[in-house]
Amino acid sequence: MINNKARWQPALLAASVSAALQGMAHAQSVPPTPDNTDGQVQEVVVTAQRTASLESRTPVAMSVLTGEQLRQAGLDQPSALAARLPNVHLDGAAAALKITIRGVTNADTTEKGDPSAAFMVDGVYLARPTQQNLSFYDVDRIEVLRGPQGTLYGRNTTAGAINVITNAPSRQLEGAVGVELGDYASRKVNAMLNVPVNDALALRAAVAANRHDSYLINGQGTPYTLGLDRDDVSGRLSAKLTLSPAASLLLRADHSSVRDNSDRIVPDTNFYHGVASGQPTWYDASTDQRLTNGFVPPNTRPEQGYDHKTTTGLSAELAWDLGPATVTWLGAHRRFDNHVLFNYYYRVKPTFAIGVHQNFDGVNTQDSHELRVATNGNGPLSAQAGLYYFREETNTLYTFRDLALLGLPPYYVFPTGPTIARSKAVFGQATWRLTDRLRATAGVRYTSDDKSRVGSTNFQQGPVFNPATDFKLLNAADLDTHKNTWRLGLDYDVTPTTFAYATLSTGYKAGGFNDGCLAGSSALGIPCPAALAVPASTLYYQPETLTSREAGLKTRFWDKRASLNLAVFDYDYRNLQLSGVAIVRGAPQYVTTNAGVASVKGLEADGQINPTIDDRISYGLTLLDAHYVSYTPDGVHSWAGTKLDRAPSNTVTAGYEHRFLLASGQLRAGIVARRSAAYIIGVPTQQLRYTIPARTASDATVRYQPSGAPWSVQAQVRNLENKVQPIAIDSFGMVVPSDPRTIAVRFDYRY
Template sequence: MNRIAWATCASVLALAAVPAASQDLPQPPKDGANSTASGGDIIVTATRSATLLSKTPIAMTAVAGDQLVQEGVANPTQLAEKVPNVSIVRNNGLQITIRGVTSTDGTEKGDPSAAFLVNGVYVARPQAQEVSFFDLERVEVLRGPQGTLYGRNTTAGLINLISARPKFDLGAQVDASYESYNHYNVTAVVNAPVVTDVLAVRLAGNFDRYDSYVKNTSGDGFSLDPYKDNKSARLSVLFKPTSDISLLLVGDYSKLKGTRIGSVPTTNFFTGAEPLTNLNATQPAQAIYNTRGASSDQLRSSNTPQLWSPYVDNTDKGIMGELNIGMGPFTLTYLGSYRESERHEHATGLGGLNRSTFDGNYWQTSHEVRLAYDHGPLKVQAGGYYFKEESGIYFFLLNPQDLGLPAVATRFGFPQDPTIASNKSAFGQASYELLPKLRLTAGVRYSSDDKSRVGATVFDTDPAAGIPGNRVTLQINNASRNFSKTTWRGGIDYDSPIGLLYASVSTGYKAGGFNDGCLAGPGAPSRCVYTVKELYYQPETLTAYEAGFKLHTADNSLRLNASVFHYDYQGLQLSQVGDFGGCGLCQLTTNAAKAKIDGVELEAYLKPANALQIEMGFNWLDARYAQYNPGRVGPKGPVSLDFNGHPLNRSPKVSGRIGATYTIDLGSAGSLVTNVMLNYSSKYYLTDLANLIDYIQPAYTKTDLSITYKAANDKYYIGAYVLNVENNVVLTNAGWGNFGRDGTVNFQDPRRFGVRAGIKF
């Protein structure tokens, strides 16, 4: 089918007459202007209107694009070090965990619990979420459910990347870095006005390439390098015919290559990591963390053979647009997008057992219309949203006789085409200034989700076997379901003389879905083993209670942010891959009944002297199952455990950071900036629910150092840095292997040394 998509949009948010009680709120950033404000504050659009970060009644972190470049934050995984209670790791694409809430299903039918957006547009597939991280205006990370204004799959929160928009000035810049593991990262930007104050364009390109952190010790002769070899481009066009009308169009294209080999055997870190077999056990098996004094290089070594040369050859492209029309106190906004992705990958799966191929085609489109009213004490937003995505994927394991298939089988796999998901929703939110500087906010959203898939589990055969079509269908993976939910938010905030005080109650929702497999019953294939309750899983919902403050001194030499929260989390969707009751190699998602999450987040920013800035953060998090009894069928019979009180994954009880930046003024020669940042995390769990094994990452620290020379007026800079001085190998995923093979673990980046430089024209 020929699919043509166009979308139009704009970046200006036209706010009308601001009441006297709100005179300290900023006007929205003009098209092409940056989003920084005085005193280290930043202008954000988390509430779909322009506000100062310090006056936005949401637990959120915003980082300006220039700060990202200066601190060497070159991919989303590094954001976790700057945002409280957030983990961003690579696990079949990006896996985002916010305050203990996450999703482990990165497949074509799965949904994340934290939304990832680019310029306000939801990007559904985790594999396409890392390519947009260059030439950014800012990044906004919202913690807690955002089920009213953003809706779809924001149970945990969201990350919104806002790309730099065209300016009505001629200019160019280049930023480049080189670090350990042959990591090259180069971004080049050209900005030009075409018609003064009416039409401007901006072209940005990025090259990001580095070798694998895994050392291949198998002797198979295959290189794991480069891990990543990405080339991306983005073209933005801004049309602003009047002060009340603006249109922004953004098109992007990325070519993604590399091997993506980033895991090592579980036995590098753990002993005694075997599935639970004790029928009387009440707790999961405990893997013993034992690195036996191994070095970082040894821990990152893998003796798992590659049976052929691994590679990734993927493309990602899209267009989005935003149109804004101001009409007095009203603003009409249309936000639309269309994206396509292709994946072609070769790997070795199941612990070196089988060669595998993956081919997939994906497309998504979204359309949102909002009408905003802002006059006097009342602010109102209302709108509608439509989203649809479709994919066709073909994943096969070659030479599958080791999986118990007959000798005539040439490959075993999962052709699933098409998988379709769509969402329709309507929403509204209003804020009213009840008393001077005291505001009440209420919002509601209705969402309806449709999901379906046509697929199968099959094995193909040698033509000489004489089987019709050379294919045997083991089970049918067809399924279809509809889910709907109303989410809401209520809040109060007060802009006191010393800062903002706020409290809220909000809800989040993520649609249910279906598993790989089919229903058991008379006439069903032998591998159809599921009941209706097992084949389909239900939505997850979350109710969050939160209160906080954002305080500051008059000169902003001290800023103090704090939040305290409690979550009631229902129907957690938990996914595992394995052989569940004879289904073969399949993925099973189930709903854990309940979880409870409590936490405290504290952040402080101090400027005791003009040359010295200090930042500190402290987080306490108690994220645990409240009612969950997972089980598995072991060699001695069924095992069922009581997970009440068991910690959620990637949820350290205590974490924090402390850092300092000291600037030496060199007068007309510029300045010299030194920075040190220490991050700390207590231990956290990485539980393999398919095999009921607890893997635990011990407490660790991570220290980053940098020194940068900046020329006068920031015309150019040059610097050096070292990241993860301790060279700790910090685990992000762990699991037992399938079919008797060793499991694997993934880890954060090891120590890297680097230099970076940039220039503006």
């Protein structure tokens, strides 16, 4: 049996756990943070507006999950969060994270595409969706902002923004170790150690390792393992240096290694009949049947798939309090290496599919800098302004094999590089206190983006290009776009515990280009004659823009034992960037086009109720009408009125937790369930619309902690119903299914 999985790095884990345990041996037990004894809904401090404020006083529709909430719910990667977030889908589709917020999404995860939602770690933007489905460990909180954030966060935020904020070094000696075991051979280990070295320096180290076997069943008759598995090791070292009473420097270095399997797919016929007729119809089947890849290619044999990723990041944040204002500089460098072998299910005709092997090798580097000045104090005016610079460079090599039935040579190859993206921006936002209770906000950002790429489409007889037998088509383009995004808002303290706001804001996603070249151009020694060129309207696609009108209310009532967050919104959404595979010049290519106009309207309500100090109820309701107003994917058939992807008309979420006080400690038991209406995943290039039926998914947790003890143990079941559904469907008929039911037991020790 071939197995390309790398083993965990035992030396790294052993050293980290040993360090934490040695620290525990010299420290006294510290009891956990005491429970809220008054039953009030706890406040959370956020930085959604780039300055600290209470979440209940921040004029943005947002959700916040603290590190403790993540740990207790067993949420350790982005794709696990969506069940707790209103109007949000976070799907680990193929090898990348697909973010959908209020029906606004993106399908192009290649080096030339951009996401619709900004994903950040400690304020550093991660450009590639393939980098974003990372492990959560030693996290302080996660802030999910819904709606365009074009002023303070910039481009690629038409859907919203997600910021993962990790714990910084503190002045307290502390440590933690967690171990989890579950079905599918799941095992997880994490450790953290925080050491105050002296009055000026504090260090913090954290590591995590996660592994489980594949959720898929191999019905292909091969000895190979399939995907939907996990095998990753991550570590982070942070240092906080106090330079003076007014200045500090925070340094972070992180590294992660992933050795999982790229073959995360099953054919769409595992879920649907009628695909060949253009009318996919859902049918009943068992979960095992859904998760079985029984496709036997008629033209080739599968190979052992793999997906090897390595990520390294360095960042520095300098904060200097000058009295009237604080100056902050945040700089970062990141590198991402990715090597993949993927076995495709490739439908070439409505009733016929072949097997295709894809090899991919890519290296991505990015550098970013932001300089920001924000006023201090409680005067009538608060303001911030800044400069931003971002540069990304990517070199990739895509190789496709076994496409002979399409009339292509044995190797269909896309060497690309460099692809370079630069973004520069200047921004500012100010809030005026008009009265003691009423404030007005105005902000603007100017962004200039330029992208360029050189590469080729190669038709080769062998793995290496031979000028005597092979030929190339040029892929070369460059595009400059710029945009002003802005925000206007009013917020008002209705009562000391009720806050209302209204905003008018915009978002922007940069334009880009497809494969091909303009007539008369040349690069890499390859000319672009008119006979092989593509028109500019095919080569380029335009920026995506969104204008949002939103009003919201955040309130605490019943002596602050209950909360309600309410938002209503209306979007004017233009030039949607939609992607899929199309046949261009007789060969398949991944093409992005603009989709006209869409309308998005909705309502979100969520909150918490604490009837007693031992009972907690969470609730949520979303209503959403997100559809195309004008869009003809093939120039003939109109999709006007068709829902946007992953935009259910309603969802309902409810959770309940009870604390049992025992003689020896406390036991918490809870359940959370989410009911989603049906929604659509569309494949415009194939004129297909797949309906995902309505579904309820539930998670249950039981957690025990002895009185005054530094340890706890918990058991968790996720997806009690054990139902799966597609989370992504591509142009070839490949489906990435959701996870089946999983069970795990976890032990945590903290001091």
